[in-house]
Amino acid sequence: MTQPSDYPHHQSVQTRWHDNDIYGHVNNVVYYSYFDSVVNRFLIEQGGLDIHQGEVVGFVVESQCRYLKPLAYPETITAGLRVGKLGNSSVRYELALFNARQELCAAGYFVHVFVTKASNTPTPIPERLRHALAALVC
Template sequence: MLVSRIIRPYNKLFKREKNIQTRWRDNDIYGHVNNAVYGEWIDSIVNKYLIEKCSLEPLKSPLIGFVVSSHCEYYSPISYPSKISAGLFVKRIEKASAVGGFIHVFVDRINRRPQTINDEMKKQLLSISNIID
């Protein structure tokens, strides 16, 4: 089994990692993982952290996160049957959003308006950042 572990400038920033096994269906006609799959991986690692560490309950929490921006930098192709290590860190925290390669804005479930990130969530997000509060 191949393990993709490409060292890039951001790797030293990662505070949390999740191993992901590529699937046969992830490959596209060019023989590598399709770019859309990377977004799924990012979404999975972010939401796993929010659920496990920030007490997010996607169907019940009064605060929910909307992705308002995302980007991905590709350094080398990956293809099935590789395993990858997806890294997570927070670059910046604002009143209602946390910024990384994915920008999540936390909004009220009912009115969908930005809300202040609560202290516990902010604490957990700071724990995976290089930000000094």
């Protein structure tokens, strides 16, 4: 069973009122938003990614999520983040969302390919960013 300790990086995620759907739980598409926010916050804060003036950005080229237990507003989630594969210009992030009882509610991944903004062509992951991501490789 996957546990928070299986992930070297953790972030709290606060569900929002509009995350719930008509069935009273967080809508499936919102989980991807949580994943994206957790990864990008890490990249900005730990890897120095400059989303406004930087020359390099990450494009999502693949993603997947398994929904195991429902989440709902108001709930604070613990997101776990690790790197499953670190390539030359791409990285596979593995994520898990845990409820307050530390139960696994969702698990998934997505792949970023880093590209230059000007040409949208793959480029090696910048060194500071690579160093931050290498710390999450499991």
